[in-house]
Amino acid sequence: MPELPEVEVVRRGLESWTTGRAVASAEVLHPRSVRRHEAGPADFAARLAGRTMQAPRRRGKYLWIPLDDKSGAVLAHLGMSGHLLVGEPDREREKHLRVRAVFTDGGHDLRFVDQRTFGHLMLTDLVPDAFDAGALVPEPIVHIAADPLEDAFDAEAFFRALRRRKTGIKRALLDQSLISGVGNIYADEALWRARLHWARPTDTMTRAEATRVLEAARDVMGAALAVGGTSFDSLYVNVNGESGYFERSLDAYGRRDEPCRRCGAPIRRDEFMNRSSYSCPVCQPRPRRARH
DNA sequence: AAGGGGCCCTGATTGC
DNA sequence: TGCAATCAGGGCCCCT
Numbered sequence: 001m002p003e004l005p006e007v008e009v010v011r012r013g014l015e016s017w018t019t020g021r022a023v024a025s026a027e028v029l030h031p032r033s034v035r036r037h038e039a040g041p042a043d044f045a046a047r048l049a050g051r052t053m054q055a056p057r058r059r060g061k062y063l064w065i066p067l068d069d070k071s072g073a074v075l076a077h078l079g080m081s082g083h084l085l086v087g088e089p090d091r092e093r094e095k096h097l098r099v100r101a102v103f104t105d106g107g108h109d110l111r112f113v114d115q116r117t118f119g120h121l122m123l124t125d126l127v128p129d130a131f132d133a134g135a136l137v138p139e140p141i142v143h144i145a146a147d148p149l150e151d152a153f154d155a156e157a158f159f160r161a162l163r164r165r166k167t168g169i170k171r172a173l174l175d176q177s178l179i180s181g182v183g184n185i186y187a188d189e190a191l192w193r194a195r196l197h198w199a200r201p202t203d204t205m206t207r208a209e210a211t212r213v214l215e216a217a218r219d220v221m222g223a224a225l226a227v228g229g230t231s232f233d234s235l236y237v238n239v240n241g242e243s244g245y246f247e248r249s250l251d252a253y254g255r256r257d258e259p260c261r262r263c264g265a266p267i268r269r270d271e272f273m274n275r276s277s278y279s280c281p282v283c284q285p286r287p288r289r290a291r292h
Numbered sequence: 293a294a295g296g297g298g299c300c301c302t303g304a305t306t307g308c
Numbered sequence: 309t310g311c312a313a314t315c316a317g318g319g320c321c322c323c324t
Contacts, residue, residue, distance in 0.1 A: 079319085117300085171296085174318085273317090276316085
């Protein structure tokens with residue numbers, strides 16, 4: 001379940017393996033993994049061959065590798081279970097290997113392995129960024145907001161957007177067009193730290209509450225990044241196939257009926273958006289006017 | 293037209 | 309024991 005910290009761990013891990021290396025050839029082993037590349041799997045592979053990769057970049061949960069003169073890029077979203085792995089090119093093929101690129105220098109290859117195929121890769125153009133003057137972003141993600149660890153993130157604009165929305169705070173945190181990089185785990189963690197219930201209506205939120213949840217999101221994602229990200233089973237791993245250590249630091253997510261680390265009350269689990277929401281019934285009381 | 297729900301996927305786990 | 313139901317969830321698409 002890679003969210004911002006996990007994707008950033010992958011980006012850092014890829015850096016020395018992509019920068020300045022030319023692709024000899026690529027193969028797509030599962031068409032669904034390039035479904036957003038409209039010209040199809042064969043075009044994806046053919047157009048990647050011969051291109052030189054640059055240093056990988058990231059916004060929210062999206063990662064991209066600019067190509068050649070930076071007019072284009074490989075855009076990646078890891079979805080639920082996507083891994084980008086590097087290793088000896090002749091090693092055994094993973095069961096869920098979906099896309100593979102080998103380089104002209106004959107060194108480590110780059111593999112996209114994805115059990116559930118919610119993730120995807122595509123080739124795309126880079127266009128001017130709306131948030132960061134002079135920067136370029138992949139065209140398909142121009143609509144998503146900057147993430148809270150970027151300098152370009154506009155906290156004031158985020159607050160104004162919250163007040164305009166008629167929804168609950170968790171749904172807003174998960175809306176990548178308002179703030180990117182936050183998924184189900186870190187949304188629950190940020191709300192627990194900010195002592196806000198997930199159904200708190202955003203249109204009446206105070207500046208202090210908005211600041212609190214934003215700072216909490218920054219803090220918790222920064223802390224997770226510092227220890228290599230969160231991992232449950234093997235659904236998320238870095239480029240060497242290793243898991244992170246943040247799971248043991250989670251305060252809310254996945255802790256149903258376990259004592260709140262602040263007040264001792266048993267953590268509750270609610271159904272929300274067809275998934276789970278974990279919160280403390282005492283520290284995060286349900287608002288009278290709840291919004292989903 | 294913004295908000296909310298359904299759906300896509302596979303493997304581990306749970307239940308009968 | 310074996311099979312079926314359930315769960316996990318990001319983002320796209322569709323409906324109202």
